[in-house]
Amino acid sequence: MDVTMDHDYCTIPEPSSLDLAYAKIEELSNEVDELKKQLQELHVQRDFGLERFAGSDEDIRFYTRLPSYRHLTSFWWLIEPSIHKIIRVSRAKSAARKQEDCHHQRRKTWHSFHMHPSTVSRIIATWTNYLYTLLGSVCVWLSAADVKSNLPEEFSDFPDTQVIIDCTEIRCQTPSSPLLQSEMYSNYKSHCTMKGLIGIAPHGPVTFVSQLYAGSVSDREIFKQCGITKMLTEDMAVMVDKGFLISDCVKCKVYCPPFLSRGKQMPAHQVKETQAIARLRVHVERVIRTIKQNKLFDGVITLSHSVNINQLFSVACLLSNYQNKALVN
Structure with missing residues (x-):
């Protein structure tokens, strides 16, 4: 028995199907771009440390005012033995900040450090008090x-x-x-x-x-x-x-x-x-x-x-x- 079957090899999808496919591709492309951006930000957060700038004296000068990475590490070894005596500024101690200043800072994003401004403020206050005591003790x-x-x-x-x-x-x-x-x-x-x-x-x-x-x-x-x-x-x-x-x-x-x-x-x-x-x-x-x-x-x-x-x-x-x-x- 001879059965003939037709095959339509040139079938073209409906325009509505193409639109849906393109929209899906665009959505996936945007999602990939967003994931890449998030991954890059995670790398920045992970790598934001001294080692990241070890090869650039210009960056060291920008962030620390010290002339070189070697200079910075030498200064660190001078103060490191007394680090255990550091007294951290708590949230309670930093709560004396003016209310309007707090509201203003909550709208900011600290891009370089990926921290809330109040956290950065406490870190700065902690190290300021420590260095003030340590350096001030030297005549x-x-x-x-x-x-x-x-x-x-x-x-x-x-x-x-x-x-x-x-x-x-x-x-x-x-x-x-x-x-x-x-x-x-x-x-x-x-x-x-x-x-x-x-x-x-x-x-x-x-x-x-x-x-x-x-x-x-x-x-x-x-x-x-x-x-x-x-x-x-x-x-x-x-x-x-x-x-x-x-x-x-x-x-x-x-x-x-x-x-x-x-x-x-x-x-x-x-x-x-x-x-x-x-x-x-x-x-x-x-x-x-x-x-x-x-x-x-x-x-x-x-x-x-x-x-x-x-x-x-x-x-x-x-x-x-x-x-x-x-x-x-």
Whole structure:
């Protein structure tokens, strides 16, 4: 019996079937892309550590301000023996943060670390307190003999210089209280600020850091109150800018550019002295500029950060001694 069967090898699916197939393919493609993105984020979370940046000194400088991975590991081995003494900041301790600041931060995502901002804040507070205690326990003030033994040739005309000082200001959030506003307002910055005094030895290291004062306090008053006068003896000299009128506040010599009397021309020897002091004072300005390159000081300090701003400022100053080479050889 001969049975003939027809086969339609050129059957074309209905247009509706093609649309469904394309839609399914597109859906699967989007799902694959999303899974790839999630996998990449997991890799970032897993690999965000020191080892990830070991081959890039540029990344190390960006994240830590230290010049190299080797430099960072050397600093770590200096502080590692006392890590077991660290006291972690708990959620209860960090709850003093302003409510509006909390609401504002909840809307943020900390992309670099994949952590909630409050978690990062607690980690920073923990390490700030630890480094403030650890680094602060090391006496950074140098004896006159140590300063002289490291005195750069550029200071040969000012051989008894013990410390070069200057004040710096950090912009902060305007308080709601009119009284606090008047105390914090700086005429120089035309903004509410906190002001601190920093001193460096002639060869570069930070040897004195004051606490922070309200922006309206004068440089002279900060100098009198911060405690540095107790460190200066008659055989020492301090180098300052012409805005520091402190000659009557200390027993030691003060190297300060002279003011030009009205209607009179400055004598040649005073011109040379002014230029020499200005060149040497650049060093303290450079150190302060380096300290303020820390991201925290880029913008306006919120009132919530003012709780431990003294510790943050001191740690930034003290860490500069480990981050940088000597300014002059």
